[in-house]
Amino acid sequence: MRRNEKRTRRIVKHRAGDLCERCGMVFGQSAHHRKNRGQGGEWSPTNIVWLCGDGVAGCHGWVTAHPADARTTGFHVPWWEEPAEIPIRSLLHGVVLLADDGTVTCYPDAEEANR
Ligand SMILES: [Zn+2]
Numbered sequence: 001m002r003r004n005e006k007r008t009r010r011i012v013k014h015r016a017g018d019l020c021e022r023c024g025m026v027f028g029q030s031a032h033h034r035k036n037r038g039q040g041g042e043w044s045p046t047n048i049v050w051l052c053g054d055g056v057a058g059c060h061g062w063v064t065a066h067p068a069d070a071r072t073t074g075f076h077v078p079w080w081e082e083p084a085e086i087p088i089r090s091l092l093h094g095v096v097l098l099a100d101d102g103t104v105t106c107y108p109d110a111e112e113a114n115r
Contacts, residue, residue: 004043011045011102016092020052022059022075024092028052030060032075034086039079046084046098049075 009031015021020028028050035041052058063070070076074088087095087107096104 002043008043008045008048012048012050015045015098015102015104016050018050019092020059021049021088021090021092022051022062022073024090026052026058029058030054032060032063034075034077034083034088035079035081041077041083044083045100045102046082047077049088049098 012021012031013028016028018027020026029052030050031048032051033041034047034049041047051060051063053060053062055061055064063075067076071078072089074086077083077086084097084099087097089095093104095107097107098104
């Protein structure tokens, strides 16, 4: 396991309180790359979320099976966008931006931002 991966797993699990960062209901079981590794997605706390299930079950399975909805909710980030700038809509955290130090910041909703 590479150093970045080890560090990121530790930070992300702590951020999540070990719970799934999508549903917040059950313990997470797997690390999900918001931006795919093959598209330059890194092992960093902005790009990794801790999800229940795996590639076919739970929230990790949901993300894999519903790419469009996963993009709307920030769990999938296309290669041309920066994970640090795309909020996730999480039942655990709310609507937040993820930072590399493991903190989360509330993201203003669109209405508020346009005022
Ligand atoms: Zn879940």
